[in-house]
Amino acid sequence: MSFSRIFGIFHLFTEQEITSILTELPYIEHVLIEHLLDSLRELPDVHAELAQSELTVQATGRVDAKIDLHIAGRSIVLLVEVRKSVYPRDVRQVLWQLKSVQHRHHADVQHLLIAESLSPGAKELLRAERIGYFDSGGSLFLPGSSAYIYIDKPVPKTLEKSVRSLFSGRRAQVLYALLVNHEEWFGVTEVAERAQVAPSTASDVLSELERFDWLVSRGQGPSKERHLREPSALLDAWVKQFAAQRAPVLRRYFVPGLKSDALIERLGQMFDAHHIAYAVSYEAAAQRYAPFLSGISQVRVRLLPSTSTETAIAELGARVVNEGANLAVIETKSAGELLFRQNVEGVWLASPVQVYLDLLRGEGRAKEMAEHLRKERIGF
Template sequence: MYESRTTEQHLIERFVEDLKELPEVEAELDYKAQRPPMEREYNAHVALRVAGKSFILLVEAKKAVYPREVRQMIWHLRERSPAQRSRQERMRLTLLIAETISPGAKELLRKEGVGYYDSGGSLFLSAPGAYIYIDKPPPKTLAKSIRALFSGRRAQVLHALLVRQRDWFGVTELAREALVSPATASQVLTELDRFEWLASRGQGPSKERHLREPGALLDAWVKQLVTTRLQTLPRYYVAGIKADALAKQLADVFESREVDYALTHEAAAQQLAPFLSHVSQVRARVLVGASVNAALIDLNARPVTEGANLVIIEVKSPGDLLFRERVSEVWLASPIQIYLDLLRGEGRGKEMAEHFRKERIGF
């Protein structure tokens, strides 16, 4: 508890110092002010002067803020906000300070005109005659938490929810679908609840959840792709064969060697939602194992640095091939995986991804 109070105090002091750095802004922590009873619950008062206009900021400090908590916080803040009694009295504004405020929570706060500040330096304040909006990258703690949600086994849970976005899941069933432990599934559901992307029904062990905002979740995943480093992929050239025939030959060789795989990128998207006049390259997700090299030798695939018509995306877990489907005697990655892989491709990959999402995914 002491550590929490110290962190809040430090964040409030940083907020005041950041205000002082702005042009035509004066700010001072108001420790000794005689506060009315309704204002004593706030963590701090800040005397603020912006371009000659005076305000009192009533500061509420929190550890972290997500959309799920925002509406209740806004109602609570407004219930406690004192009414303006005269034109001469300095206007009182409520402002929320937190170590982390999620992007969705910030958007809701701005829509409601409630000010905020986070440890990353983002600031919003709107009042008659004064408007301040500074948008900075999320603080490292929030960025790390979100990044973890979209990687590893947690990403498998998101994948399952997106692929079966019309279904209701209990924790155990979802864990089974995603090939993860119930604890991991439960952690992911708790995080998604904070963003208000889930609907729920029932209580206790029989509680079920349903992804009601699949588009928002997929958009958030796309944003995370931009922040991750591109993997260096093994590239090969197979002589004397076109991409469609190469895909079928690749499937035959991998299956004869019992290699688990799934075609992705343009070669897979073209089969599910045609867009290009022709595909010049085959990309496949391949489960790493001793038989992979033997299969590539059978295929007469020659490693190259340019001019490749075959690219291998090495994966280490069966979870990386979740929800692959059999189409025309070839295994294809799930539509969600194909879409995400297209966004990381070259050439017309991003253009094809937009078409594929509209035609095949639909949200």
């Protein structure tokens, strides 16, 4: 964005006043304030101007901009605070300040929090407290007494990318470790060991989760411990991200003469004999964790490819098919994808969390089965 374009929003001021404001405000604040003004001016019968008394410091905190807003003949003064990104934890930290500033003024003076990115949870909290907000994606909430504006747009790509990376790769292994052990307190080193990741990776993930206000902590320094107080919120967020990810590639086989229970037992014996790391998932695993369906037509299994994989599958008597498969194989990229599997009656099953997520991609009554598993086995 050019300097001249940013400069244009300050057309109401003298050259000396503009220089003073530009010296005080960081570049990103110029861009966000201009974006806010543009968005307001695009609304019907709305006029918005940047007021001269912009850089005001209140007793309870800084006001980065003051905007005179006129909507259908009614006037509102917006006191704007700018932040780079806002998560639920940030909202709770500043909420008392925003409300205090707001309550010091007339009803037609409102506080507005603007940021490059506002997480969905932060927006929800701000709406509940009737605090206005705006982000770089164009979402706008203005709960005025004389005008109510609510525009909800997709989260900015920067936040979307950050959240998406949290639920993939080695970072996802940390999430599995937290959900599987959600009732425990743990340090960075402990969770890193359980998730089989570097302590730096575990630390990064824990910091991100704290920003979402899903963790609580106690202690300081090396002895600091965390506890996942919102496992349900974390899993719900994962479900949304999981739905957007590409479904895994399935290798389909037909094994003659074996129904699902016998097939599970047989492939478990065969894979163990050939030292192949595997975990049964989807309906077949869910049925063993929390019975729901009267019968299972297909067994889906995740396994870590090895030189023995084809031999074991051949010894099962499996043949490749395009239709009518009763066995589907998903080849994992690393051993980390099989973490937290459980041995149930001699067969390795994927963790209930993994099975739940897999079922949400399934067909038929898989989604019903997923909710049954979450209620009966996962418990949150």
